[in-house]
Amino acid sequence: MVQSQESLLKIGAVARRAGVSVDTVRYYERRRLLPPAQRLPSGYRLYSQAAVDTITLARRLQGLGMTLDEVADALRAHDGGGATCETERWRLDAVLDRTRARLAELTALQGSIETALARCEAGCCELSGTAAGGTNRATS
Structure with a gap:
């Protein structure tokens, strides 16, 4: 399902809402903690609110001492729907x-x-x- 552009956020807005830098958002995307962003013809990245939620959860897990690889595994389990x-x-x-x-x-x-x-x-x-x-x- 394609979201309307009004409900999508540019990378700066995602970073602000998640309390991280734009570089962190890009890094999480490269590490596949986030799905690839949609792109405007200008090249700007567009993310859903789910990206903010994912980054927030990832940061919380890192704060508990998980490595980024462990966070990625936990997020995959969460996204798979069977995590409890x-x-x-x-x-x-x-x-x-x-x-x-x-x-x-x-x-x-x-x-x-x-x-x-x-x-x-x-x-x-x-x-x-x-x-x-x-x-x-x-x-x-």
């Missing part, structure tokens, strides 16, 4: 697992930094290259 919370929950579970793993890595890094700081305060600064025995690593 029950069938799609695994996507959020995977992001949560990844976030927990990253948090554990960051916690371990924090501990290492705190240990290095404590060593500096005790006169064994790792940044100066001076080891606990007083030798300079650069001259060893």
Whole structure:
């Protein structure tokens, strides 16, 4: 079904409504998160309100930690019509697992930094290259 041009939006209007840049709209189209836009003879892109809704959903999913590839897969499932919370929950579970793993890595890094700081305060600064025995690593 072809929509009337009055109900279609130029790329700038889509970007404003979705709260993104025009470049983001183009990028999402290139990545096939959006269907190809209709074109005027002048080359201007025309989108429906559905494009705004898709971009808004994509940004929300990215904000939850999904990669753009994961977002694209979720959008395809959504567009297929069979997506429900029950069938799609695994996507959020995977992001949560990844976030927990990253948090554990960051916690371990924090501990290492705190240990290095404590060593500096005790006169064994790792940044100066001076080891606990007083030798300079650069001259060893």
